[in-house]
Amino acid sequence: MQEPAIKVIAMPSDTNPDGNMFGGWIVSMMDLAGAVEARKLVHHNLVTVAIDNIVFHNPVFVGDCLVCHANVEKMGRTSITVKVDVYVERKNRKAGQHKEKVTEGRFVFVAIGEDRKPVPINAG
Template sequence: MSANPTSTQEANEPTGELVIKNIAMPKNTNRYRDIFGGWLVSQMDLGGAVLAHKCSRNRMTTVAIDRMVFLQPVYVGDVVCCYASISKRGNTSVTIEVEVWVERLLDNTKHKVTEGLFTFVAIDDKGKPTPIIWQC
C-alpha cells in the first residue's frame, strides 16, 4: 500500500475478503455532496474489525489507523465494498489492510477509492492487552 506505481492502487480487482457492503446515502455527504471521509473511515474500521474478530476469539479494539489514502470521491448511490486482509500478526495485535472499492451501478464500473492499515489489539476484561487466540 505505498504511493509508488507498483501499489495496489493500479489493481483491477480488490485484494482480500469482502467484509462489508453498503450503499452510500445522502445523509453521509459533505457540503460538496460527496460522501464524507469520516463515514468511509468508519466503514473501513468496521470491516477491519469483522476480519479481526473472525480470526480470533478475543475481544479486539482498534488502536491505530495508518497510511490512509483517499484515491477518488465516493458518490451517493455507490455500492461501497470493504475488503480486508491480514498484513501482520503479532502476539497481542493484528494489522489489517483495508481497501474500499465502489460499484457504480449507473455505468456498471468498479473503482478503488481508498486504502489504509488498521491495527487491532486483543484485550481482556480489564482492557489490558492479552495474547490472541488465532482462528485463521
C-alpha cells in the first residue's frame, strides 16, 4: 500500500458533545487528503464540488491515528476524482501493526480560475 496522504491523531477537541468522534472532522481530513493528492497533478486552485456517500463502518476513538490513503481515479476536463480510504491505527498498538478500515469516499475537485469558474486542468 502506498504512503498515506495524511496521518493524524484524533484529539478530544474532535469529538461531539457526547464524546463520540465528530464525523465532520473525519470528512474534513478526507477532503484534505484528497486535495493533497489532487494538487500533485493539478496546478490551479481547487474546490470540492462533490463527495459521494460516506458510510462509517467502524468508530474512531480519541487517541487513534487516522490514516487517509488517497488515489486519483479520474482526470476530467476541469475536474479530478480522488478515492480516499480511511483506516485507524488504534491507540496503544504499535504503528502499522493493526489497521482497521473506517470509511471511504470519492471526492471530486474542480480547477477554478480567478473568476471562480471551472478551467481546463493545467491549461495555461
